[in-house]
Amino acid sequence: MQHSNGYIVGFAAAVCAVCAVFVAGAAVGLKDRQETNRLLDRQQKVLTVAGLIEEGASLAPAEITSLYESSIEQKIIDLETGELDPAVDARKFDQRKASKDPATSRVAPENLAKVMRLPNQALVFDVKKDGELKALIIPIEGYGLWGTLYGYLALAPDARTIVGITFYSHKETPGLGGEVDNPRWKALWPGRMAFNERGVPTISVKKGPAGPPAEDPYQVDGLSGATLTSRGVTNLLRFWLGENGFGPYLEKYRAQAGV
Ligand SMILES: Cc1cc2nc3c(=O)[nH]c(=O)nc-3n(C[C@H](O)[C@H](O)[C@H](O)COP(=O)(O)O)c2cc1C
Numbered sequence: 001m002q003h004s005n006g007y008i009v010g011f012a013a014a015v016c017a018v019c020a021v022f023v024a025g026a027a028v029g030l031k032d033r034q035e036t037n038r039l040l041d042r043q044q045k046v047l048t049v050a051g052l053i054e055e056g057a058s059l060a061p062a063e064i065t066s067l068y069e070s071s072i073e074q075k076i077i078d079l080e081t082g083e084l085d086p087a088v089d090a091r092k093f094d095q096r097k098a099s100k101d102p103a104t105s106r107v108a109p110e111n112l113a114k115v116m117r118l119p120n121q122a123l124v125f126d127v128k129k130d131g132e133l134k135a136l137i138i139p140i141e142g143y144g145l146w147g148t149l150y151g152y153l154a155l156a157p158d159a160r161t162i163v164g165i166t167f168y169s170h171k172e173t174p175g176l177g178g179e180v181d182n183p184r185w186k187a188l189w190p191g192r193m194a195f196n197e198r199g200v201p202t203i204s205v206k207k208g209p210a211g212p213p214a215e216d217p218y219q220v221d222g223l224s225g226a227t228l229t230s231r232g233v234t235n236l237l238r239f240w241l242g243e244n245g246f247g248p249y250l251e252k253y254r255a256q257a258g259v
Helices: 006-030 031-049 063-069 093-099 177-182 227-241 246-255
Strands: 072-078 104-107 118-120 121-129 132-143 148-155 164-167
Touching: 006 031, 031 063, 031 148, 031 164, 063 072, 063 121, 093 104, 093 118, 093 121, 132 227, 132 246, 148 227, 164 246, 177 227
Parallel strands: none
Antiparallel strands: 072 121, 104 118, 121 132, 132 148, 148 164
16 A cells, blocks of 8 residues: 555654654653752762762662761852852852853953853862861863863862862763773872972873872873873863962961861
8 A cells, every 4th residue: 555645744744743742751751850860970979089989889869868968068169269158058059050150150261271251159068077077179170172071179188189080071082081980090199289389280181101199299190092181181170279260269278277
């Protein structure tokens, strides 16, 4: 039996319409769950970079949330002054959103990390265990080769020694720049120094292998075949550790903590 052209086009259109309704329905219906999973993933990344859980650990959502709530304190700071800003609710604050809104951000000075806008307020994290400060975490972002990498850097209570680094979103090529996610590469970071003795952000990802932290405290192995992503990581770290990023906050913290 042969169908008319009209029937074939109509049938195809009907199939498309049914599929479109199904896909749109799934996208809308699963939005809340996606948001919850995104939040859980961020919380797990923060806990991992703080060294509270193992890289890639498989934890139930309730375990992640409970550990997060008992050990991570989110705080909002004024990025320019580094002062705490208790007027903003840290639980509801979305820094990436704030960075895009002209009412809550400003144009960033030209920089190698290609950060375009700076949020007026920024989110920082204190990691605590038995009431004692174990690490400080700052959000980091900057351009790699294909797009912006977003992640976290954890510093020891001296605000100089690196505890860990992680990225939760990027567009780098798997196997090349995407090796920023490789646990073996991330394991090279703890113990390196973010700042030199004069307080200048000095940490960099070099081309080729670096020595162990004690001998080569300011350099980390480059990602092979991914010099541009490696350079991007150097640029973004130096930007966020510097005067236009979290430099003022870290300086104030050091002065108050006497470290
Ligand atoms: C398909 C494709 C994907 C690439 N992805 C990346 C990447 O994610 N990060 C990166 O730095 N270089 C990437 N490169 C390589 C860069 O173009 C460039 O050659 C490289 O960064 C130079 O690094 P090297 O000096 O270590 O070889 C990619 C190249 C190709 C052809």
